Amino acid sequence: MMAAFALIAVQLLIRGTVAARGYFYWDDLILVARSGDHPLLSAEFLLYDHDGHLMPGAFLVAGILTRIAPLDWALPAISLVVLQALASLAVLRVLRVILGSRPTMLIPLALYLFSPLTLPSFAWWANGLNQLPLQAGLALVTAEAILLYRTGRVRHAVTGAAALVIALAFYEKSVVIPFVAFVAVALLAHTSGIRRPLRSTARACAPLWASALVILAAWAAVYFSHVASPLRTDNIDDAAGLLQHGTSLGLLPALFGGPWSWDRWPPSPPWATPPVVLVVVSWLLIVAVIVGNHLRRRRIGWVWPSVAAYALASQLAMVTTRGGDATAVEIAQTLRYVADTAVVVAIALAIIDQAPRRATHPAFRPFLSVRSRPAFTALAAVAFLAGSLWSTFTFDQRWRDNPTVDYVTTAKAELAANRDVPLLSQPVSIWVLLPVAAPYNQSSQVFGPLRDRPAFSDSTPALRMLDDDGHLVPAEVSWVRALTEGMAPGCGTRVTGDAVAVAPGVDGAIALSQPVIPWVWTAQLNYLSNRDGTIEVSMSGGPPVTVPVHSGLGTAYVRLTGGGATVDVSAVTPDLNLCFGGGPFGSVVPAQSSDAGSRAAAGDDGALPNP
Incomplete structure (x- = not known):
């Protein structure tokens, strides 16, 4: 013996x-993501269909360890x-x-x-x-x-x-x-x-x-x-x-x-x-x-x-x-x-x-x-x-030839050092999780259990993203489509406290240069507001996103789900008055990665007036 x-x-x-x-590798990150997204002892967490696997014991162990020390x-x-x-x-x-x-x-x-x-x-x-x-x-x-x-x-x-x-x-x-x-x-x-x-x-x-x-x-x-x-x-x-x-x-x-x-x-x-x-x-x-x-x-x-x-x-x-x-x-x-x-x-x-x-x-x-x-x-x-x-x-x-090591280690440090501005959730590097892992390939899911991080939100006043190395870098919206200038004289698209979005050209509906299929999109809303307040932004087939706005000129980057020909905006604050100009509509990419030619491809000449 x-x-x-x-x-x-x-x-x-x-x-x-x-x-x-x-x-951590692949499914490990899915276990971590779900551990931070659901109550530990809930049936939704423990009895989840994980690619054909029923493994409540494994989820329970992963959930306990993630709560003690997430991504450690x-x-x-x-x-x-x-x-x-x-x-x-x-x-x-x-x-x-x-x-x-x-x-x-x-x-x-x-x-x-x-x-x-x-x-x-x-x-x-x-x-x-x-x-x-x-x-x-x-x-x-x-x-x-x-x-x-x-x-x-x-x-x-x-x-x-x-x-x-x-x-x-x-x-x-x-x-x-x-x-x-x-x-x-x-x-x-x-x-x-x-x-x-x-x-x-x-x-x-x-x-x-x-x-x-x-x-x-x-x-x-x-x-x-x-x-x-x-x-x-x-x-x-x-x-x-x-x-x-x-x-x-x-x-x-x-x-x-x-x-x-x-x-x-x-x-x-x-x-x-x-x-x-x-x-x-x-x-x-x-x-x-x-x-x-x-x-x-x-x-x-x-x-x-x-x-x-x-x-x-x-x-x-x-x-x-x-x-x-x-x-x-x-x-x-x-x-x-x-x-x-x-x-x-x-x-x-x-x-x-x-x-x-x-x-x-x-x-x-x-x-x-x-x-x-x-x-x-x-x-x-x-x-x-x-x-x-x-x-x-x-x-x-x-x-040990695992890109996840450097990516997650770097991202944890970057997120802990930049907690001041909310982040839009974006897919993590494809070298870490491929899109087939959606929705658990989202940064908000993978890094959600962390305690030292900025908030993940569907809107932010400053656009940043994690690059393929895990660094938090300035970002911009690619010009897949353009948010066109509205018809209100000297204003563009007008939204007031009692305006409701109904169709292109009507107050509250910002028309796209061309329709888009249902997907997850990001809109750059350039606005002029008479005061601080709140608006709701949505697309056909998707849920509305509540977005804070501030008095004066401002920009809000909004993550939207849906499709169609318009981005619909309504004011939640009753006495709020806003003017919206044009802007890009597409996906989030590292800053300075798009070119002027992409604007033309989106059906816009690039001459978008400010509100």
Whole structure:
């Protein structure tokens, strides 16, 4: 046991180093954004459909850590190490339950602890909050099922059911846990010589299976009432390619210490790029392992097919939920969809190791003799650990190539130093979050949980924006369209306390040079006001925005949602009188980035009078 705990300590030291050198990535920022946008214990927050995932436990952990220290990587890194420790201890426990304290237990334990198969899902916080509880759940429920089978004590059914509930709270794939546990118990019964292992397993562990069915039924009711079906129908043609890449370039090399090298195109995650020689050797090694197991052990014929079925099911789930015309096959090489297979393989190796020995054929005795086995095992262990450590090192180098680090660090400092003027929300850098993450790619969402920052508003008197490096820079409105000069003599477009916007050319409606489609736009309103007051600005199909105005000449930059041919303005303050001149209408860009030609493209000659 001391050796097992020492291996776990070494693993946590290595994984802790990877976590400490990592940072927030993609979905992590969505977790942070939602944590600052919703009450912690609300159903809207905990039961959110996150791209097909139902993960209230993960949201709860993310919400608590975000409230303690928003956008501070220290706490998420610590949470990953803690969850990894729980998963590793759970795997150790199930291996001890199967094998006792025999030294060979260290082989499947070391495979789980150091295989790069689980590394990418550990390093990515959002994925670790899914995968690590699943891995712990697989080991814990399987151990409790085995103990229930052996002892008949109902407390093992209660503990197993509780572990299943917790795992389901973090990841919907945890529905597989009872089935893995059932197969593991049945395989152990079969290797022990039980004539009807399936019937024996069903009867002996009936309290656990009955509890699991009730739990799964209740979970399914919640899942399908809150999550849209993630299944895709446009991905059948991609299945073969995804399965080939996921198995030959992902799963098998990682089981033997690979892939040794990784590639990455930010903002995508790293994916395994094993050399051809490693791919070939991995296939040869898995065949050798399976053949060697059957030469040495009896009654294990269903073990490796069960492992293969689990790995295939995991990859088919990836194909049916993530495949499609726009999906690159490299997604299968990211390993996160098959990471939990490491636990299943460790359990399978333990089941094989306790199976009865087979009489060795004379032709194989030189290779399988007791005398030669320690030297071969030591050589294989050294090769596996060396490959795994190198793969961990190369992954860490790629994982640290993360534009989010500099962007968020710089933006936090800039926002803290410039809290005087409200900011319009704008998309963050595309190197951090692509538009497909909308609305959580908005700066108001990502940085909303911060305490030291300016207010995010739909209007501001001074336009600034975060550039791609995270610096807060002066900005302007691009001339996608022009807000045209109104017809009121000496005023432009007039708005008074009792004016209501109805149509172009009528007081309160500022006409655009050309109509626009429904979208998120920014208008630069140049005005002259008789006093301080408040106006409402809106577009067709969008909500009104309340905008403060000040006495005299002024400018208000307003973020609007909607479309049409006008920007409609009405005065909220009863005795307010304003005149509006022309101005740009479009998107927010760094100052001095637009040219005079863009004004002409907008349908305006650029000669916009001031009010």
